Amino acid sequence: EDKVVQSPLSLVVHEGDTVTLNCSYEVTNFRSLLWYKQEKKAPTFLFMLTSSGIEKKSGRLSSILDKKELFSILNITATQTGDSAVYLCAVGSYNTDKLIFGTGTRLQVFP
Amino acid sequence: EAGVAQSPRYKIIEKRQSVAFWCNPISGHATLYWYQQILGQGPKLLIQFQNNGVVDDSQLPKDRFSAERLKGVDSTLKIQPAKLEDSAVYLCASSPGQNLGPHFGNGTRLTVT
Numbered sequence A: 001e002d003k004v005v006q007s008p009l010s011l012v013v014h015e016g017d018t019v020t021l022n023c024s025y026e027v028t029n030f031r032s033l034l035w036y037k038q039e040k041k042a043p044t045f046l047f048m049l050t051s052s053g054i055e056k057k058s059g060r061l062s063s064i065l066d067k068k069e070l071f072s073i074l075n076i077t078a079t080q081t082g083d084s085a086v087y088l089c090a091v092g093s094y095n096t097d098k099l100i101f102g103t104g105t106r107l108q109v110f111p
Numbered sequence B: 001e002a003g004v005a006q007s008p009r010y011k012i013i014e015k016r017q018s019v020a021f022w023c024n025p026i027s028g029h030a031t032l033y034w035y036q037q038i039l040g041q042g043p044k045l046l047i048q049f050q051n052n053g054v055v056d057d058s059q060l061p062k063d064r065f066s067a068e069r070l071k072g073v074d075s076t077l078k079i080q081p082a083k084l085e086d087s088a089v090y091l092c093a094s095s096p097g098q099n100l101g102p103h104f105g106n107g108t109r110l111t112v113t
Helices: none
Strands: A003-007 A010-014 A019-026 A030-038 A043-049 A056-058 A061-066 A071-076 A085-093 A099-101 A105-110 B005-007 B010-013 B019-024 B031-037 B044-050 B053-056 B065-068 B075-079 B088-095 B108-112
Touching (some): A003 A099, A010 A019, A043 A061, A071 A085, B075 B088
Parallel strands (some): A010 A105
Antiparallel strands (some): A085 A105, B005 B019, B019 B075, B044 B053
């Protein structure tokens, strides 16, 4: 059965800290891995990764995929209180054409 | 670009009642999804449309849930009759193609009492 596991489940840090969120997966015929940020409303798209070893970067956020070890990390440097959210990882498969979501990592950044 | 629109934002009903949610995807997006997100969990796909055809509805509880996407644009999701365990946020998302990351609407928070 396809699955996506995120860790840690929750994380509490102070502003300025750097955090690393993990996403491991077991999916038949992997197509892509996506990261979303979810505050109180809709998940907002952050990154889509399809190739190993190529870092995607947007401001203080970056992500990389390892297709051999079947995981991805999302890094946030110099965290701010506005980074507080649930970060969701989702994996797509060529077999099913649907995204399988992990349960998310809840990040809380305190001033 | 206007985002995915959903209504209502909130709905409270009693068990065994029926409820319907509406979604208007981003213009030109052929693929539309309905997800159910229970508190503390990640979104779970209920049904995926490509234009007005169903691509995947394997996790839709068909005895009580139904969805349609007439004319390949707007979509409605209905629950009849509702159960307590249906309390969740129902997210609609759309994508220009099946292989691209979907954009989500703000969701409808359903509480069944």
